[in-house]
Amino acid sequence: MNLREHFDWVADHDARARREQQGFHDQLLRQHRYHIPEGESVLEWGCGAGDLLAGLKPSRGLGLDLSPRMLAHAQERHGSVPALQFREGDIQQEVITEKFDHLVLNYLIGYLPDVQQALANIQSAAHERTRLHLTTLNTPWHFVLRLCTKFGLVMPQPPSNWLSLDDLVNLLELAGWEVVRKETLQLLPAELPLVSGFFNRFLVRLPLFRLFGVTVWLTARPRRACPVPGEITCSVIVPARNESGNIRAALDRIPVLGTRTEVVFVEGHSRDDTWAVIQRETADYRGPHVVRCLQQPGKGKWDAVHAGFAVARGAVLVIQDADLTAPPEDLAKFYDALASGSAEFVNGSRLVYPMEKRAMRFLNLLGNKFFALALSYVLGQSVKDSLCGTKMLLRSDYERLLRRITVLGDFDPFGDFNLLFGAALLNLRIRDLPVRYKDRTYGETNISRFSHGWLLLKMTWFGLWNVKFPRLRP
Numbered sequence: 037m038n039l040r041e042h043f044d045w046v047a048d049h050d051a052r053a054r055r056e057q058q059g060f061h062d063q064l065l066r067q068h069r070y071h072i073p074e075g076e077s078v079l080e081w082g083c084g085a086g087d088l089l090a091g092l093k094p095s096r097g098l099g100l101d102l103s104p105r106m107l108a109h110a111q112e113r114h115g116s117v118p119a120l121q122f123r124e125g126d127i128q129q130e131v132i133t134e135k136f137d138h139l140v141l142n143y144l145i146g147y148l149p150d151v152q153q154a155l156a157n158i159q160s161a162a163h164e165r166t167r168l169h170l171t172t173l174n175t176p177w178h179f180v181l182r183l184c185t186k187f188g189l190v191m192p193q194p195p196s197n198w199l200s201l202d203d204l205v206n207l208l209e210l211a212g213w214e215v216v217r218k219e220t221l222q223l224l225p226a227e228l229p230l231v232s233g234f235f236n237r238f239l240v241r242l243p244l245f246r247l248f249g250v251t252v253w254l255t256a257r258p259r260r261a262c263p264v265p266g267e268i269t270c271s272v273i274v275p276a277r278n279e280s281g282n283i284r285a286a287l288d289r290i291p292v293l294g295t296r297t298e299v300v301f302v303e304g305h306s307r308d309d310t311w312a313v314i315q316r317e318t319a320d321y322r323g324p325h326v327v328r329c330l331q332q333p334g335k336g337k338w339d340a341v342h343a344g345f346a347v348a349r350g351a352v353l354v355i356q357d358a359d360l361t362a363p364p365e366d367l368a369k370f371y372d373a374l375a376s377g378s379a380e381f382v383n384g385s386r387l388v389y390p391m392e393k394r395a396m397r398f399l400n401l402l403g404n405k406f407f408a409l410a411l412s413y414v415l416g417q418s419v420k421d422s423l424c425g426t427k428m429l430l431r432s433d434y435e436r437l438l439r440r441i442t443v444l445g446d447f448d449p450f451g452d453f454n455l456l457f458g459a460a461l462l463n464l465r466i467r468d469l470p471v472r473y474k475d476r477t478y479g480e481t482n483i484s485r486f487s488h489g490w491l492l493l494k495m496t497w498f499g500l501w502n503v504k505f506p507r508l509r510p
Contacts, residue, residue, distance in 0.1 A: 039147060039194060040102045046191050047085070047105035053191050059227030063236060064142065064171065064251065065091045066508035067221055071169060071255065071463065073440070076137040079161050081127045081154075082144035086110030089140070090120060098136070100125030127154045132161040139168045145204070146172050146196035155211035159258055164377070165433070167463050168213060168256045174220055175200055177250050201252055213256040216465045217416050220249025237505050255463045261377040262430070264351050268326060269294025270371060271350030271431075275332075275340035276358035277304035280313040287317060289364040290356065292324050293371040298350050301329040301358075302340040337425075338451030345434060353434055355451075357425035362386065362471045370428040370469055379467035380433065381459040383419060384426030388470035407492055411453075414499040415460040420468045423452050423492070429459070436462055444502055453495045457503050 074093040083099030099122040110122040184190040224235035240249045270293035303311045332340040373379045411422040437458035448454040
């Protein structure tokens with residue numbers, strides 16, 4: 037019996053098993069909803085009866101499957117939804133040129149005769165920011181699956197691929213994908229009040245326990261260069277509070293990024309003459325940049341960055357702190373990393389190269405290392421320096437990020453956590469870029485190590501509960 041015949045048979049005989057597995061499928065649907073917001077376009081290969089695709093409520097949903105009988109069930113259940121379309125298709129042969137925001141392979145990869153070919157083939161349906169979400173059975177559970185099959189809790193299975201997590205990552209990379217998230221889910225693949233929530237929200241994400249989740253989850257992105265269009269390619273936002281002695285140096289040292297660079301100074305209620313200096317230097321400037329300035333409406337660095345990004349005209353957005361302790365000359369490396377497609381969110385790291393003696397006090401250094409380790413765990417991606425002010429991303433990603441973090445509320449006055457949490461929720465590829473941290477040449481730091489440290493600790497705890505251990509909506 038080939039795969040088409042097998043799943044045709046399953047379509048007509050899986051009613052009991054489907055009822056027994058309902059909790060398992062509900063858990064998977066909630067996880068997919070967390071990563072795929074409503075209203076985005078979704079292509080699901082191996083859609084079966086279409087319940088997962090319909091549950092995602094896409095703006096455009098295309099479900100493809102080998103089995104005509106499965107597709108008949110999908111059409112019967114969800115065919116009346118205008119946004120959904122179901123039709124027959126072979127993932128290893130059919131080329132889909134329509135571009136989708138998300139590609140879903142839910143428990144399909146184990147059945148494919150040529151996994152690498154299938155993963156390469158679906159690249160045609162991906163644009164630069166498409167995310168591929170792939171789930172499969174964790175290898176320790178294969179024996180349990182065979183037992184469940186004997187008791188009729190799971191339908192008989194055709195011979196399947198034995199794929200470890202490393203195997204999957206390797207095959208994805210060979211097919212032109214880069215993994216941005218990998219984890220296991222569903223330590224308890226059944227719905228038991230209180231108990232399953234504890235097992236599947238908390239326990240499965242802890243060391244050792246995470247090895248035994250039923251489901252392996254991978255999110256990957258296409259590895260491609262990112263075209264940066266526009267007459268003004270990059271906007272550099274320079275938040276400035278009590279930094280009058282650094283304004284001219286910032287203008288002189290910020291490099292031209294891409295076609296042309298816009299520099300936006302955002303003054304933040306300074307006690308010195310920073311605003312007057314910004315206005316004077318902006319009026320007198322005759323260099324290669326487009327220069328603008330404004331005063332922030334509220335308080336805090338995030339308010340200043342948000343105000344600057346709101347008026348910026350570049351396709352790429354970057355933050356350059358006005359103290360210039362992170363050298364502006366390094367921005368060219370940030371831009372190259374983003375434009376080449378090596379990164380989708382470029383995060384500066386001050387903790388690689390030796391820093392100058394007065395650049396960072398010892399307690400601040402320890403605090404930065406602690407928050408970097410904590411944030412790496414929360415985000416699921418390595419971040420060596422979470423608090424470096426230099427960060428770069430596409431404007432289009434920033435606009436999506438703002439929408440994504442609305443569920444988190446107004447919790448971060450600095451902006452570093454807002455941007456990192458948002459990038460993680462979008463499954464953007466975050467990469468650290470080392471910078472040489474310099475001594476200040478003017479003014480004093482605006483950071484209070486103890487009061488701000490306590491605030492950062494609370495934000496890390498907030499991220500742990502809302503990003504690492506999110507409560508998934510039904």
